[in-house]
Amino acid sequence: MEFFIQILIAAVVMGTPLLFATLGGVISERAGVINLGMEGLMLVGALVAFVVMLNTGSYFYAVAAAAFASGIVSMIHGVVCLMLRASQIASGLALTFFGAGLSGLFGDKLMGETVEPLSRIPIPGLHAIPVLGPVLFNQDALVYFSYLCVVLSWWMLFKTRLGLNIRSMGEAPEVCDSLGLSVLGYRFFAVTVGGMLIGIGGAYFPLALTPFWVDGITAGRGWIAVALVIFAFWDPVKALGGAYLFGLALALELRLQILGIDISPYFLKMLPFVLTILVLTLVTIRNNRRGIQVMPAALGKVFFRGEKH
């Protein structure tokens, strides 16, 4: 039982960066903009958070700087694919290169440096609940912040005028345009806010998961998050479940070895990626069978005012 709880705790911890990134992806894609550059944005977030943490010792500044920097970088994506109307897919890939290069270049001198990882803060009262208490309410501050982000992004997307407009941009930008809403403005906003969340997801790596710098610290999790956005049906609440499910797979990767189960560590390393492919396939089959169209209708499509497509 104790071991079981330990795994669940680890699942939440490992799932948290995925959760931030998936939320960011959901907001961006709801507005109709694919962001394939998640891996790159997470690396930028991780790098900036680590550097700021080293220099100021403040987790708050580290996270804020990570969000700011990845917001700025995702604006490049916005400029290229929204204003200059390039392929969102290609621009996202450019973002991946860019982020990997930036973190590799400036991270080179940081190898071997360490920071103090975030400590756990038990929430009074709630942490004593059996199972749920230690798993959900005895975590670090960023995990709690991720809960808040789930609620806020759900509320923003589905309960506010802003969210309605953002979602409309992903479904029928021409209609929005004819109603006098700025497609460019809303999409830019969504890409930037989404990029900030993705960057915070990246910040979680050096601040909590691996409190020292390694090259390519995010290890492909950004790409898992790209798939998770689909798996979560573009819904922040479902993103929570999806992120923790994959967090569980990542937690198992660590724990199975401790249990002494004789599997090559390299097979365990494959596990989350193979699982992602399997789940993505199952979700796609399910959607095809039921004829569900959950994907934002205008996702990935170039919109330019005054031109018919």
Next chain:
Amino acid sequence: MQIFLEKRDNTSSWSRVIVLAAALLLVLFISFLFFLAVGIEPIAAYKIVGEEIFLTKYGWQDLLVKMTPLMFTGLAVALAAQMRQWNIGAEGQFHMGTFAMTWVALHFDGKLPVGMLIVLMFIMAMIGGGLWGSVPGFLKARFGVNEIITSLLLNYVAAAWIDHLLFGAWRDPGSNNFPITKEFSVAAQLPTFGNTSIHAGLILAFIFAAIVAWILWKTQLGFKIRLTGDNPDAARYAGVNIRTLTILVFAASGAIAGLAGFSEVAGIHYRLQQNISIGYGYTGIIVAWLARNHPLGVVLSAFFMSIVFVSTEVLQIEYGLPISMVYLYQGIILFTVLGSDIFTEYRLRITRFLV
């Protein structure tokens, strides 16, 4: 005052060339700023890089050596892209190619007639890369699963598989625990030109560029591929079996990417080890994009991206900048080229009056 984009009356190929040249100048300018930012005298850096690459024999050699895998991976991505399919898994297909050929080299060395070993390795690299590439193709064709995500995720699986072998069964006992296989015998090595490091893989890459171009424009298969890319509905109406074609194209694309692995291992390293690909599979995406997915254009753009790789090497040696800077450059190049594309069709107009 208003700034807006106005559609050009006609888009000539000249405007494409000029816009591309402007984009690449912009990249040079960005790197100028970058050099200033990291405290390097930019003009001196350009001079050193230019001299090292173009004025030395070693520089030219290196350009052609680095160009070889980029041509293969660029062709792989371009072939799939002709059908409007994104194969961004060339990195993994590269690795599975090296896996399959190394298996042959380790198990059949000395057991085959002269010359057969390298041929078998060549075939196995294509099969290894091809099978790996056909997975996202199959998932796309059969279930409609997004091929971008699956092909990319498989890169991580392939890399872990290679590590599994290098840290396990295939590790050379005499390697002092380094994760490398034993060196292949001469029968498993591609010939080199004279005493340079340029190897027969370069010739193979040119042959494959020609083959891909021939298939695309001179065969019915190529017509089907391009038709499906341009207009899937028309292709379906014309009786093209898109499912089969998708799997086939992904397999062929993967096979070509596998050959990049073959040429690197059999042409340069003569053994399987880590980091044989320094992102060649990913760079293939940019190579194909710059070439607008034209196989012959791939030759030029692979050469160009090779300059980027070798420049980074020079900067690493001269200024101690990390090699991962090459990704930064690739990102900047792709962003710039993508962002400039619009100006081939539109021109920027600034007017003082509202229109």
